[in-house]
Structure formats: structure tokens, C-alpha cells
Amino acid sequence: MKALQKRIGITQDTLAQSLTERFIFGEEALDGLMPSTRILAEEYGVSRLFLREVLAGLQRQGLIETFPGKGIYVRKPSMLNAARNVHTTIRQSTATARDLIEARGNLEEQCAALAAERATTEDIAQMEFALKALDDANGLIPMAQADIAFHSLLAKSTHNPVLQIMFGSITTLAFDTMLRSLSDPEIYKEGAPLHYTILKAVKNRDGLAARKAMSKHIHLAEDSYKNDLDCELREIAQRIVKDVLQSSLSIEEILSSALKDYSVDLGQS
Amino acid sequence: MKALQKRIGITQDTLAQSLTERFIFGEEALDGLMPSTRILAEEYGVSRLFLREVLAGLQRQGLIETFPGKGIYVRKPSMLNAARNVHTTIRQSTATARDLIEARGNLEEQCAALAAERATTEDIAQMEFALKALDDANGLIPMAQADIAFHSLLAKSTHNPVLQIMFGSITTLAFDTMLRSLSDPEIYKEGAPLHYTILKAVKNRDGLAARKAMSKHIHLAEDSYKNDLDCELREIAQRIVKDVLQSSLSIEEILSSALKDYSVDLGQS
DNA sequence: CCTATCTGACTTGTCAGATAGGTGTTGGTG
DNA sequence: CACCAACACCTATCTGACAAGTCAGATAGG
Structure with a gap:
């Protein structure tokens, strides 16, 4: 039931859009470091895996860059x-x-x-x-x-x-x-x-x-x-x-x- | 150890490139239906999760489209x-x-x-x-x-x-x-x-x-x-x-x- | 007091296994 | 022949866990 609600409420696309609006274009992009996957996942009420797939999409788009052990950084436009x-x-x-x-x-x-x-x-x-x-x-x-x-x-x-x-x-x-x-x-x-x-x-x-x-x-x-x-x-x-x-x-x-x-x-x- | 080999051998980018070359530009794209995630994951020797993240990237790029219960389809260029x-x-x-x-x-x-x-x-x-x-x-x-x-x-x-x-x-x-x-x-x-x-x-x-x-x-x-x-x-x-x-x-x-x-x-x- | 090292708390990356829910086929029943 | 139910596939997602990298701060030694 919970899973159903999530699928209807938050698709990968909407989450990607939300994250982009917030960290790429929004003000929270200033320092360039995004919150950890655990925190973000909890914040949006999705599992870490779901979030990871969205992030993989953004990474392939070249918008972010992830470093193991360090975190997720917003990438400069190229x-x-x-x-x-x-x-x-x-x-x-x-x-x-x-x-x-x-x-x-x-x-x-x-x-x-x-x-x-x-x-x-x-x-x-x-x-x-x-x-x-x-x-x-x-x-x-x-x-x-x-x-x-x-x-x-x-x-x-x-x-x-x-x-x-x-x-x-x-x-x-x-x-x-x-x-x-x-x-x-x-x-x-x-x-x-x-x-x-x-x-x-x-x-x-x-x-x-x-x-x-x-x-x-x-x-x-x-x-x-x-x-x-x-x-x-x-x-x-x-x-x-x-x-x-x-x-x-x-x-x-x-x-x-x-x-x-x-x-x-x-x-x- | 196995995980290490994979990380060195196949990155998300190389796999994405390989899949693109094969199914988007290659001859296997003709029917437009890709093999299931399980088969592909086994074929490339990676976990389904790893493959899914790569596919999420391709989907965000608009190259493929996934349908629950049906499969993964190559998308026409838009x-x-x-x-x-x-x-x-x-x-x-x-x-x-x-x-x-x-x-x-x-x-x-x-x-x-x-x-x-x-x-x-x-x-x-x-x-x-x-x-x-x-x-x-x-x-x-x-x-x-x-x-x-x-x-x-x-x-x-x-x-x-x-x-x-x-x-x-x-x-x-x-x-x-x-x-x-x-x-x-x-x-x-x-x-x-x-x-x-x-x-x-x-x-x-x-x-x-x-x-x-x-x-x-x-x-x-x-x-x-x-x-x-x-x-x-x-x-x-x-x-x-x-x-x-x-x-x-x-x-x-x-x-x-x-x-x-x-x-x-x-x-x- | 200073420095070098080590520990622990973070981080991402990855995995196996399980469940939900959609789709299409197949075979049995009316 | 028509219909429908069971089944075999598919993707989508979650849980819980562990490996491995990174960094700051505590701690021990000079």
C-alpha cells in the first residue's frame, strides 16, 4: 500500500525535476555539496535505492558528480x-x-x-x-x-x-x-x-x-x-x-x- | 573481490555506452524490444541493480522507455x-x-x-x-x-x-x-x-x-x-x-x- | 607543546532476497 | 468457438546488510 502511494505520488521524473529545481537552479546549490543519499531519501519519503536511480539519471545528464566517501557535488555547466x-x-x-x-x-x-x-x-x-x-x-x-x-x-x-x-x-x-x-x-x-x-x-x-x-x-x-x-x-x-x-x-x-x-x-x- | 573486479572493469558509463552502441545504433535495435533486466545483468556479469541504474540514465536521456510487465523498449529519437x-x-x-x-x-x-x-x-x-x-x-x-x-x-x-x-x-x-x-x-x-x-x-x-x-x-x-x-x-x-x-x-x-x-x-x- | 597515528563516524557503492503489481499467453471450461 | 482463470513472465520497489573510501578529531608518542 505504501509502495503504491509512492509510485503514484513520486515518479522518478518528478523527483528528478524537484531535485534539479532545488539544487541545480535553486539557492541550495551555492556550496555545491548536496545532502547525503540517506538524508535525501528520508526527506522525500523514498528508499535510498529509488533515490540512487534518480541520481544516476542526473549524473548521466552531467548535472551532478558523486564521490565515494565524500558526497554528491553539483557540477558546473559544461x-x-x-x-x-x-x-x-x-x-x-x-x-x-x-x-x-x-x-x-x-x-x-x-x-x-x-x-x-x-x-x-x-x-x-x-x-x-x-x-x-x-x-x-x-x-x-x-x-x-x-x-x-x-x-x-x-x-x-x-x-x-x-x-x-x-x-x-x-x-x-x-x-x-x-x-x-x-x-x-x-x-x-x-x-x-x-x-x-x-x-x-x-x-x-x-x-x-x-x-x-x-x-x-x-x-x-x-x-x-x-x-x-x-x-x-x-x-x-x-x-x-x-x-x-x-x-x-x-x-x-x-x-x-x-x-x-x-x-x-x-x-x- | 568480485565487486572490485566489476568496479574496475565495468563502469556505469562504459556499460551505458556499450548498451547504446548495441541497442540504439546497432542491429539489435530493430524490433525495439530489449532483453529483460535479468538476462542483461547476467550477460554483462553485473547485478540487476547496477544495470537498473544504467538504464535509469538512458531513460532520462530519452533513449529507452520501460513498461512494467512488458519490457524495455528502444525509443524513437525525439x-x-x-x-x-x-x-x-x-x-x-x-x-x-x-x-x-x-x-x-x-x-x-x-x-x-x-x-x-x-x-x-x-x-x-x-x-x-x-x-x-x-x-x-x-x-x-x-x-x-x-x-x-x-x-x-x-x-x-x-x-x-x-x-x-x-x-x-x-x-x-x-x-x-x-x-x-x-x-x-x-x-x-x-x-x-x-x-x-x-x-x-x-x-x-x-x-x-x-x-x-x-x-x-x-x-x-x-x-x-x-x-x-x-x-x-x-x-x-x-x-x-x-x-x-x-x-x-x-x-x-x-x-x-x-x-x-x-x-x-x-x-x- | 607539537606531531603523527589511529579510531570512529560519516559517505557512496553494491549486493541478495523478497514483494507488489502489470501484461500476455495458454489451456481448460462452458 | 468464446470466455475466463491460472500461470509465467516482466518491471518497480523495498528492506537490510556489508564493503570501501574519506575526513575530523581524539589519542599516544616524541
């Missing part, structure tokens, strides 16, 4: 968390490389234009650093890491969190396409100088030039795809995992370390 | 799932209404332009239906439902899954702003005809006109915000929940039912 679901949904859909490039092109053009208006000197210095690293990089993965870092820094330079998060949500997939573009030396030689054109336009506060250079850059990547342009992203993602990185590292980890190395904190500013 | 994490991340950030409108404007302009190129007669019929419903609607919520449906149908008409999912990922927040815009009768009277201007441009296959009309429409919404333009979205979201819907229904449910009513299946086409 756009890679936002990315995960979008990435999965896109991979489940019938989206092709063409679809991705089309969407990404428009978004990045806007980012470039706005970055030209708003980039700080520090933003520009970071982008210069990333481009230098891209020139010096050896190997496909370090190159792709520097490349994605530059584009992410451009998004960061808009100082618009929504744009940053939207860009972040397709970063993983964009990374896949970069691994592919960079593996073609001819395409790379043609596309690399455009990075500097973009940066120069940003320095000159010339939004239109930045937008145009970005447009050219993206559509160059489009050309490199050739026949695979209408290949579904799910296939490309699978192929990348098999061919490029036989390593134990996942795409997500490689990306995450790149963004950390180049100190891109999307969604935090 | 862009509202993709939306949840993005929505949460944006609400955690310092994003303001201005940031959202800026990002949304650019995205929707692209959608309008592409819809003009690609909308089918069925797409157009659906949009007409939504606009008619918007005219006839009584009350704030039905109006906002018809409004968001029209914009979603426009995104659907691009026939680009990536754009659809990107638009979907900010739908929840866009819905909040609509609830606000529609509550101002003056703004509504000025903005409503623009819907028809957009649709007309789509019918005429005039991408540029569609883009311009959408731009005007979005920036009109911008004006309606006035002082709240630099108000953080987290505050707006909280206010909406308190003021507009004291009801037990959540924003997510209202949105979801609207998209179902107007048969918007983003990310499925």
Missing part, C-alpha cells in the same frame, strides 16, 4: 553535456554530412560576424595561440584538436552563451568532419590560410569579411566530402571510431582535453 | 530529448533573453529561407492549419502552442534533421518567450500578420522574402521584451512557471502535446 544528447539524437536521425555542414555553416558565419564585433584582446590572443598550434601540430588528432579549439574560441568570442552552447552541441560531430577534412592534404593546404583570414577580419572588426571567410572555409570542407556528402552521419561516426582511433580514447575524451588545453570554457562566461 | 540537456545548460548559464533571440533569429531566418526552397505541399498545408488554429485559439497557452507549432513546422520544412534538432534544442526556451510576447496584445497584433507573410513567401518559393519576414518577426518579439531583454533566462523560466502555469502541467508536457497535435515530428523525417 556544454559537452549539452552536446551528448544532441549528438545521440542526430546520430539516430537520417542526417547526412551535407545537413550538418549546412547547419554548421550558418551558425559559424554568425559566430564569426559577431566575434568580429565583440572579441576581446584575450580572445584574439587565444585564437592566435590555437592557430599557431595548428601549424606546428604533428598528427591528425592534434591538428583536429587545434582546429576545433579555434572554432570553439570563435564561438566563445561572441560572448553569447546560447550561441556557444548551440555550437557546442554539434562540436562532437564537427570534430568528426574535421578529422576527415584534415586527412586530405590538398584540402588542408587550401583551407588553412582561411583561418588567418578570419582572424584578421576579427582583428579589423570587419564582421562581413569574417562572415565571408568563414563561409568559404566551411564550403571548402564541403567539397572535401565529395561522394560522402550524402552519407549518413551515423556511418561516418562509426567509420571514424574504427579507422582513426583504434585507441581506447573516445572522441568525447579527445575533444574534452582539447577544449581544456586551449582553455575554452564555453557556456561559463 | 528532439525534445535532445532539448532537455541544452535547455538545462542554458538555464545554468548567464544567458539573457537578448542572447536567445540573437541566436534564434539567425537560426530561424535560415530555416525560413530553406523552407521556401524545400517545403512540400503537405508541409504548407500543415503550416496553414497551425496559423488558422492560432487565429481561432482562446487563451494564452493554446495560442503559444499554435505559434510554436508553426515555427517548428517551418524548421521541419527545411528537411534538414540537423537544423530541426538544433531548433528543437531551444524550443523550450523559445516557448517561454512566446508566452511572454503573446500576453502583450499590441505586440501580437503587429506580429501575427508576419506569420502569413512568411508563409506566403514560402509558397512563392521566395527565400529572401521569407528570411526578411522572419527577421522582422523575431525582432518584433525582441522589442516586446523592453527592460527584460537583459534579464537572465533562468529568471524568466522561473517566473513563467510561477505566473502562467500554476497548473500541474509542466512546460515540457504542454510543448510535447502541442507538437503531437500539429503532427510535428522533428528529427524523424
